[in-house]
Amino acid sequence: MPHDEAISLEQLGITGTMVAYYFICQRKLWLFSKGLNLENISGNVDVIKGKILHESRFKRETHKEFAFDTVKIDFLRFGEQVFVHEVKKSKKFEKAHVWQLKYYIYLLRGQGVNCSSGVIHYPASMRKVEVTWEDDDNLCMEHALKSINQVVEEPVPPAVLNKKMCSRCAYFDFCYS
Numbered sequence: 077m078p079h080d081e082a083i084s085l086e087q088l089g090i091t092g093t094m095v096a097y098y099f100i101c102q103r104k105l106w107l108f109s110k111g112l113n114l115e116n117i118s119g120n121v122d123v124i125k126g127k128i129l130h131e132s133r134f135k136r137e138t139h140k141e142f143a144f145d146t147v148k149i150d151f152l153r154f155g156e157q158v159f160v161h162e163v164k165k166s167k168k169f170e171k172a173h174v175w176q177l178k179y180y181i182y183l184l185r186g187q188g189v190n191c192s193s194g195v196i197h198y199p200a201s202m203r204k205v206e207v208t209w210e211d212d213d214n215l216c217m218e219h220a221l222k223s224i225n226q227v228v229e230e231p232v233p234p235a236v237l238n239k240k241m242c243s244r245c246a247y248f249d250f251c252y253s
């Protein structure tokens with residue numbers, strides 16, 4: 077079912093990473109949206125491990141990718157049904173991972189693709205989380221997308237979180253030095 081025209085995804089340019097960051101730390105979202113992608117250049121060990129896990133997991137599977145302007149989505153197709161796959165290293169930010177995957181489902185459904193579920197794989201802990209698109213997810217997703225847009229439009233970043241997780245964040249030096 078196509079989305080409400082009030083949300084123009086092409087205009088927003090929102091990636092799956094941005095949706096995840098919105099649920100983890102809005103300052104991180106803001107910094108990332110300005111091109112400060114420290115997780116790709118800092119050598120953050122967790123991020124690199126996540127990328128390696130992703131590559132080794134999927135080279136054994138026959139999977140395909142949907143590519144939009146801002147995101148690429150791994151999926152498997154069974155008949156008319158499409159199932160989205162995401163690989164993550166740690167379950168620490170599971171809620172953010174769930175909404176990132178739901179964003180992919182939202183994008184696919186917006187293109188008329190028959191998709192209402194997916195799986196997040198955590199190979200390091202040999203676990204997986206099944207995600208199902210719920211009745212009120214469309215509203216929640218559109219609310220989140222509007223909020224993401226508001227955050228990235230702010231002229232200055234949100235305040236630092238001052239939380240324990242900051243010490244393991246790729247943006248730590250930037251936020252606290």
Ligand code: SF4
Pocket residue numbers: 101102103104235236237238239241242243245246247248251
């Ligand atoms: S260090 Fe903390 S405040 Fe800064 S981006 Fe990371 S999580 Fe957010």
